[in-house]
Amino acid sequence: MMSLTKSVLEGNRLALARLLTQVENNSPDGRSALVELFPYTGKSHLIGVTGAPGTGKSSLVNQLALLYRKSHEKKVAIVAVDPSSPFTGGAVLGDRVRMRDLSGDSGVFIRSMASRGSLGGIAQATAAIAQVFDAAGYEIIIIETVGAGQSEVDIARLAHTTLVVEAPGFGDDIQAIKAGILEIADVLVINKADRPGVENTERALRTTLELAHPTTRVFRHHGQAMTVAGPVTDPNLWIPPINKTVATEGKGIAELAESIARHAEHLRQSGDWTARDRARLGSEMEALLQETLMTRFFENIQQEKYEQVMQKVLNRDLSPYEAVKSLLNDHKANL
Amino acid sequence: MTEKKIRVLVAKPGLDGHDRGAKVVARALRDAGMEVIYTGLRQTPEMIAEAALQEDVDVVGLSILSGAHMALAPRILELLKANGQDKVCVFIGGIIPDEDMPRLKEMGITGIYGPGASTEDIIKDVREAVK
Numbered sequence: 230m231m232s233l234t235k236s237v238l239e240g241n242r243l244a245l246a247r248l249l250t251q252v253e254n255n256s257p258d259g260r261s262a263l264v265e266l267f268p269y270t271g272k273s274h275l276i277g278v279t280g281a282p283g284t285g286k287s288s289l290v291n292q293l294a295l296l297y298r299k300s301h302e303k304k305v306a307i308v309a310v311d312p313s314s315p316f317t318g319g320a321v322l323g324d325r326v327r328m329r330d331l332s333g334d335s336g337v338f339i340r341s342m343a344s345r346g347s348l349g350g351i352a353q354a355t356a357a358i359a360q361v362f363d364a365a366g367y368e369i370i371i372i373e374t375v376g377a378g379q380s381e382v383d384i385a386r387l388a389h390t391t392l393v394v395e396a397p398g399f400g401d402d403i404q405a406i407k408a409g410i411l412e413i414a415d416v417l418v419i420n421k422a423d424r425p426g427v428e429n430t431e432r433a434l435r436t437t438l439e440l441a442h443p444t445t446r447v448f449r450h451h452g453q454a455m456t457v458a459g460p461v462t463d464p465n466l467w468i469p470p471i472n473k474t475v476a477t478e479g480k481g482i483a484e485l486a487e488s489i490a491r492h493a494e495h496l497r498q499s500g501d502w503t504a505r506d507r508a509r510l511g512s513e514m515e516a517l518l519q520e521t522l523m524t525r526f527f528e529n530i531q532q533e534k535y536e537q538v539m540q541k542v543l544n545r546d547l548s549p550y551e552a553v554k555s556l557l558n559d560h561k562a563n564l
Numbered sequence: 565m566t567e568k569k570i571r572v573l574v575a576k577p578g579l580d581g582h583d584r585g586a587k588v589v590a591r592a593l594r595d596a597g598m599e600v601i602y603t604g605l606r607q608t609p610e611m612i613a614e615a616a617l618q619e620d621v622d623v624v625g626l627s628i629l630s631g632a633h634m635a636l637a638p639r640i641l642e643l644l645k646a647n648g649q650d651k652v653c654v655f656i657g658g659i660i661p662d663e664d665m666p667r668l669k670e671m672g673i674t675g676i677y678g679p680g681a682s683t684e685d686i687i688k689d690v691r692e693a694v695k
Contacts, residue, residue: 243648246620254568318569319594325615326604332611339618343569343599 231258234265237365242338245365249340252361253354263357269364271506274493275372277388279350279410282376284396285420287327288476289485290373294331296482297369304336306367308358310351312375313343320344324373338367349383350374356387356513385413386512389505390492392485394418395434397426411437414469416488422473422481434471465499467492529560570598570694572623573616575607577640580630585657585679589625592683593690609636613643616652622694628658633668641672653693657681 233251236244251259276293278286287309294305309324320343331337342352351374352358362370374384385391393414411417411434419430470488474481496502538556541547547555574590576583583605590600601619603612616624624644628636633656644652653674660668660676668676675689 243617246617250620313599314594317595318597319599321590321594321600321602323602323604325601329611332608332614339615341599341601341619345569 230265231262233258234262237262237266237361238269240366242335245338245361246340249358249361252357253342253352255354259357263360266361266364270360271363272366273359273363273368273370274390275359275370275388276489277372277374277384277391278394279374279381279384279391279413280376280394280418281396284376284394285476286373286376286394287324289392289394289418289420289474289482290324290371291328291330292474292476292479292482293486294328294337294369294371295479296486298331298334298336300486301369302336303368304366305338305369305371306359306362306365307331307337307339307371307373308342308355308362309339309373310342310344310355310375313345315346318345338362344375347383348381350381351383351387356509359387382410382413386509389496389502390415390489392416392418392489394420395430396421397424397430415467415492416485417469417471418485419471419473420476423475423478427473431471431473438468438471465501467495467499526556526560530556534559570623570690571601571619571621572598572625572690573601573603573612573619573621574625574627575603575612575615576605576627577607577609577612577636578628578630578632579606580628580632581605582629583627585629586625586627589627589657589683589686592687593625596687596691598690609639609643612640613647613649616644616649617647621652623690624652624654626654626656626658628656628660631659633658633660634664637668637673638671653690655686655690655693657686 233244233248237248248259248262252263253259278290280286290307290309294307297303297305307328309322311320311322311324313320322341322343324341325339328339331339340358342355342358344352347353351372355372359370359372372384372388375381391413393410395417396419417434419427419434472481472485472488474485476482496505535556538547538552542549542552572593574586576586590602593600601615601621603615612624624640626636626640637654637656641654644650644654654672655675655677656668656673657677660678665676674693675686677686
């Protein structure tokens, strides 16, 4: 085992920080370390926190981490992702600003990541970074995504429990029923719940949930309208609870942690925990397979040969489909 | 392997609340392709050293306009060293009297920038220091 990996497993924080960099940059040492650390993973609860910019995600993460440290004494890792400039490749990673309360606690590790071109809300290396924290004994890993709009949903494939954070005044009923970010929520959070409009936001969210999972029926009985709880068709069905919080004042955080714990329990009981792990590791394997096969293919092909085929496609002598077929046939043995 | 990004911590130690300069530098470094971890106001030396370690930064940029640089700089350098991060380069921007500059350089501060310093110079010096 590499000395760096050994140090990480022994709890050395400098080694951990340096390994995170290697893994983020996909260096050979980083890749070897991931192989060595993999047997030590599988113990953490990954909690994703997503939502539009300005809804208070960082403040919420700060409060959740404080609670986990105080009441559960589990080590907490926070991965905070912010967007890279598509023009310069640089980034300002500012999520730590909201997490001052966590400083000085050696049971907390905060790492900021730039998205580096990924458009799904997290960085390409975020899953690998989470694996390192998992192996290093951080039982709670909170991943805060880029302030997302509607389609940055990659977090759902990575986290066990995904929190979608809303705030009053960020849109109307129609916004609430559009596809995308709401669909990935395991827990819905209305932060800044002391602001006007919180009832409307809650109502809009409940309506969306109702449309997806009807739980009440209205019928007439002796001329009177009555509501009755509908049949719960699937005991394995998880209906996202709505939690109201005021993160800057620490309100509603204990209840939120409760909802998260209930979701984790539900995942374990229904077998979904392993199903999600399987899906996540499956995507990871597929991505690696793609990358490896592509690299091998281009290592084995001669540039001129590729250019020749490319030219035929440009001249409309060969379709892209036929071109790929012929290239693969020529190189079947080498792959 | 992806291209290595320069990671810079930008922090304001102490109680001074004027952060426009720090934000200007943060933006300039971002526009130069660097990843800037901006930690904001009222950072203690311990908080700065802790963030520098967790984020595995190449450079620490301190914004000090309060006059407390002769106390803050050695403390921060000391903590970085204690954490095994003596390779990290520390730059200071702000209000630093000329007569304090040689002493700061002796302590190990890599670059000092007063009002009117150009962001191009800062970017160039950071790139040079990290090589």
